[in-house]
Every structure is written in structure tokens, then in C-alpha cells.
Amino acid sequence: MFDARLRPLIDPPLTRMGAALARLGVSANAMTVTGFCLGLGAALAVVFGQFLLAFALVVLNRLADGLDGAIARATRKTDLGGYLDIVLDFVFYGALPFGFALHDPASNALAAAALLFSFYANGSAFLAYAIMAAKRGQTTAAQGTKSLYYLTGIAEGAETIGLFLVMCLWPAGFAWLAWGFAAICFVSAAARIVLAGATLKT
Template sequence: MLDARIRPFIDPLLNAQGRKLARFGISANQVTLLGLTLGLTAALLIALGAPGWALLPLLLSRLADGLDGAVARASQPSDFGGLLDISCDFAVYGAVPLGFVLADPASNGVAGAFLLASFYVSGTSFLGYAILAEKRKMTTQAQGVKTLYYVGGLLEGAETIGFFVLLCLWPVAFAPLAWVFGTLCLVTAAARVWLAWRVFS
């Protein structure tokens, strides 16, 4: 919901830094893998009971996620890079809730399972829509220049990052927050399916 609104403000900054990294010979895929490593480090710290310490690598991971596209646009974007980017994003989005479950399975297990299931459904609706949009040769730059077709929704990247930050700052509230956010993920997925029905049927 917020991604398209904040893009005009953050894209110029990311693109400027992306051009600098590209000039140093750093590839977009290297930035993507750095973001994955930082995100998994954050998840590990959460699992070890240190969610506060996880905040820095988590935020740096999401910064890398924004920078990899900027580096690609400044050098040579590729279809594989787009696939690697979304795969690493989903890996981090799954690992962070898993970290909270592993930190306290008794309190967080059921809510964490529901949250991960909702991510699965939401991710499927996102990628399924992208496949159908590509089949129809549809394009959009509402979320910036992307390899995949990005359809918006109630919850997008900015909301997910904010949710993860809130969890790290308030880990004892993981279960109720996970139920609420997971429910909103399902609403997002349902909205995408409804939109697909209107557009593609």
C-alpha cells in the first residue's frame, strides 16, 4: 500500500548509490546475496533470543534489497537477477518469523505457522498475477522499474519491514501481531485474486 507512495522519495537516493556501486564493479547479484546474508543473520539472532541486535542486520538487509535493483539499472539488469532478488526476499520474509518461532516455540508456534502460511498464500497470489501479466505483455512502473510485474496490495514491502521492526522491538507481542498481520496478508491475497478475476477473465 505504501510502496508506490514512497518510491518517488527513495528511488533517487537509491539510484545515486546504485550508480556508485556499479562504478566500483559491484554487481546487483552480489548486493542481493549480501542482503540475503544479512537477513538470515537477523533471523539467527532472533532465534537466539536477541531480537534487538537483529534490527541492524535486518534494516541493512532491506537496504540491500533496495540497492540491488538500483545497481542493476545502472549496469546490466537480467531476468535471472530478478528471480534471485524475489527468491532472496521470500527467504528473508520466511526466516524472520521462523526465528521468532524457534526462540519460543510454545508461545509463538501456532501464530508463527499461521503467519508463514499467510505469507505463502500472499506470495502465490503475487507471483501468479505476475505470470499472467507477463503473458498479457502488461507493464507497470508503479513500484519502480522491476523485472517482474508488481501488483500492489494492502500489505507490501514497506509494511512488512515495519512489521518486522515492530516484532524486534516488541517480541513478547509476536503472537497477537502475527495473527493480525497474517490475516491482513490473506486479505491482500484475496484482493489480488479478485483483481485477477476482473482483469484476466
């Protein structure tokens, strides 16, 4: 929901940083994998109760996620780069709630399962429409220049990362936060399905 509004604010500095890194020989795929490792490090930090470290690693993960696209735009975009970006993002989105479940199974496991279920539903609606949009040649730059087209939703990347950061700052509230955001994700998935149904009829 907030991704498109944040783009005009974050894209200019990311573009400058990405161009500078490209001149130094840093590749977009290397930045993607680096960000993924930072994200897995955040999940591991959560497992061991190092929540402030997890917070910092989530921030660095997102910085790397923004820079990989900026580097690609400064050099060249590839299908492999787009593929790695979306797949590793989804793995990271699943890893952090799983880290909270491992940290305190008795308090967090059920809520983490509900959150992951909602991510699965929302992600399916997101990716299935992207396939259909590619067949139809649809493109958009509303969420920035992407390798795939997707429908906007209530729960997108900015909201998910905001949730993760709040969870790291308030780990005792994980279950409440997870159940609440799961409900939002299910509403978002339903809205995407309805909108996709209306769009794909034409």
C-alpha cells in the first residue's frame, strides 16, 4: 500500500549509490545474495534472542534489496537477477517468522504458522497474476522498475518490513502482531483475487 508512495523518496539516493557501486564493479546479483545472507542472519539472531541485532540486519537486508535494482539499472537488468530478487525475498519473508517460532515455540509457533499461511495466500495471488500479466504484456513502474508486473495490495513490502522491525523491537508482542498482520494479508489476498478476476475477464 505504501510502496508506490515511498518510491519517489527512496529511489533517487538508491540510484546514486547503485551507480557508484556499479562503477566499483559490484554486481546486482552479488548484492542480492549479500542481502539474502543478511536476512538469514536476522532470522538466526531472532532464534537466539538477539533482537536488536536482528533489527539492524533487517534494515541492511532492505538496503541491499534496494541497491541490487539500482545497480542493475546502472548496468543491465537480467532475468536471472529478477528471479533471484523475488525468490530470495520470499525466502527471507518466511525465515523471520520461522525464527520467532523457533525462539519461543510455545508462545509463537501457532501465530507464526498463521502468518506464514497468510503470506502463502498473498504471495500466490501476487505471483499468479504476474504470470498472466506477462502473457498480456502488461507493465507498470508504480512500485519502481520491476522484473514483473503485480497488483498492488494492502500488505506489500513496506508494510511487511515495518512489521518485522516492530517485532524485533517488541518481541513479546510477536503473537499479537502476527495474528493481526495475518488478517490484513488475507484481506489483501482476497482483494487481489477479486481485482485479478475483474481484470482477466477482459
